[in-house]
Every structure is written in C-alpha cells, then in structure tokens.
Amino acid sequence: MKRASPPNFDQAAFKQALGQFATGVTVITTRAASGQLIGITASSFNSVSLNPPLVLWSLATRSASMPVFQANSHYVVNVLAASQLDLCKRFATVKGDRFEGVSHAEGDTGMPVLDGALAWFECHNRSRYEEGDHVIFVGEVERCGVHENAAEIAPLIFQNGQFHGLKSI
DSSP, X not given: OOOOOOOSXXXXXXXXXXXXXXXXXXXXXXXXXXXXEEEEEESOOEEEETXXXXXXXXXXXXXXXXXXXXXXXXEEEEEOBGGGHHHHHHHHHOOSOTTTTOOEEEOTTSOEEETTOSEEEEEEEEEEEEETTXXXXXXXXXXXXXXXXXXXXXXXXXXXXXXXXXOOO
8 A cells, every 4th residue: 555645734734724624612521530520622523423323533642631531431522502612712721620610410421411512422432543643532422412402503613713603504
C-alpha cells in the first residue's frame, strides 16, 4: 500500500481549513472511580453506525481527563443547544469542579446527563484508537434521548473559531 505524501501546508493552514467545517458542540461526561464528575467540551462528535448504534469523539492525549475516559466503562455525550454556550465554555475552560452549580441527572449507568441538553447518548466505552495526538473513542449507545422541545431549539454550532445558533433555511 502506498503511504501518504508529506503535507504541503503548515499547521496554521490546516487549522484554518478545518475551521471552515461547522460542527455541533457536545459535553462528554463521566464519573471517576472516586465519584468525582468529569466533563469536557468536544466538537469532534460523529455518528458511526446505526446497527449496532455507534458514535465517536476524540480527546487530546495530553488531556488531564484522558486517564478517566480511558479507564471508564461508560460516558454520556450531551449535545448542546445554542442557549447552553455558558456550559460549553465552562467545560472547556473552568479549572476545578466544572459541575459546581450545573443541573444534571444520573443516567442508568450513573453517568451525568446535563439538564437542557438538546440530545444525549449514554454510551458503553466500546473501543479506543490512538491516532496522532488524539485518542478516538467509539461508544456503543445503550440509551439516548431528545429534548421534548427539540424541534424549536437551535443547536450550538462551532465554525471558523466562533459559536453560532443554527437557523433553518
């Protein structure tokens, strides 16, 4: 098999090109063995398969949360609504207890489901693949749900370094 050619661009050009692809924004949540709730903002979420129901997301290998996500059997992917920009920023930047004051419920596996999420996927941590400077997590969806007013709620979108709410055209 022929190998890939070396890139003809620098990292800044690659990031700029990737930034043109609009993505939804999620908060991935789990619980450490100590009981501490863990959550991180991720825009790398995607569907993989309908049968079996599989989704994926990725996390930087250098992330402080990596050992917990690597070791845990379950996590929840919470799809954020445009009105949840504050949660997006909190789980992306806050140091310490990111869950302080954040309303949530326990899913069937005890993992946190954020109140007001547009949709959520409670996943078994099926497989992990180390690629480059990230680990790709593939989750087998055991349960999922959609906000009761999802049809009227705009999702939170990230594109070109900015957050947006999506409107129908």
